[in-house]
Amino acid sequence: MRFTPFPKLESHRIFLRRIRELDLNEILFLRSDKTVNTYIERSEDRKTKNLADALKFIKELDDCIETETSIAWGISLKNNPKLIGSICLWNFSKNHKVAEVGYDLNPEFHNKGLMSEALKAVVAFGFYKLHLDKIEAFTHTDNKRSKNLLEKNGFILNKNRRDADNPFNIIYELENPKANKL
Numbered sequence: 001m002r003f004t005p006f007p008k009l010e011s012h013r014i015f016l017r018r019i020r021e022l023d024l025n026e027i028l029f030l031r032s033d034k035t036v037n038t039y040i041e042r043s044e045d046r047k048t049k050n051l052a053d054a055l056k057f058i059k060e061l062d063d064c065i066e067t068e069t070s071i072a073w074g075i076s077l078k079n080n081p082k083l084i085g086s087i088c089l090w091n092f093s094k095n096h097k098v099a100e101v102g103y104d105l106n107p108e109f110h111n112k113g114l115m116s117e118a119l120k121a122v123v124a125f126g127f128y129k130l131h132l133d134k135i136e137a138f139t140h141t142d143n144k145r146s147k148n149l150l151e152k153n154g155f156i157l158n159k160n161r162r163d164a165d166n167p168f169n170i171i172y173e174l175e176n177p178k179a180n181k182l
């Protein structure tokens, strides 16, 4: 599993590219805006309250890429490099066969199908480049937009699983159709 050189992705309307220090203000916005974070729970030490916290977070993303523990892409429209959202693969299983996907998008850009585009690109990367067997998504049971996104992209709710850390979360799964089924 190698994230260097950084695997830039693209789809019809968007680029998925590395998040840089230049994206500081947009990262602060995405991680602190009330609408974006309605259903996202973070412990006090994981909250991004100011530019210094945002910088620290971007440095953590860099560290994760170096150590190959997780990868986050910034989402930009093809005609404007400004960051409008992010999507990541993280929480890889020990054997690197399962990962979790996470995402957020500036509300100005909701309801345009842009996160669906990003998710398709990241799922394809996860299955065909990282050879994951499964991608999971933990989402708040009231997060209709997130559930809609996942269901439209083939993720299936696993009613038998619970998130030990958050009783309000439900867990969706997407199996790699090419995974070895023994």
Ligand SMILES: CC(C)(COP(=O)(O)OP(=O)(O)OC[C@H]1O[C@@H](n2cnc3c(N)ncnc32)[C@H](O)[C@@H]1OP(=O)(O)O)[C@@H](O)C(=O)NCCC(=O)NCCS
Residues within 6 Å of the ligand: 035, 036, 037, 039, 040, 102, 103, 104, 105, 106, 109, 110, 111, 112, 113, 114, 115, 116, 117, 138, 139, 140, 143, 145, 146, 148, 149
């Ligand atoms: C979750 C989140 C990314 C979903 O964003 P979104 O814009 O609703 O997602 P999509 O990209 O799937 O857009 C889908 C909508 O765009 C519409 N759309 C408009 N133009 C479109 C186009 N050209 N192509 C496809 N869909 C289009 C679709 O009709 C669809 O709405 P519908 O399913 O009600 O018909 C967003 O709500 C968000 O950032 N939430 C806050 C962060 C968050 O909660 N993250 C999850 C943590 S687990």
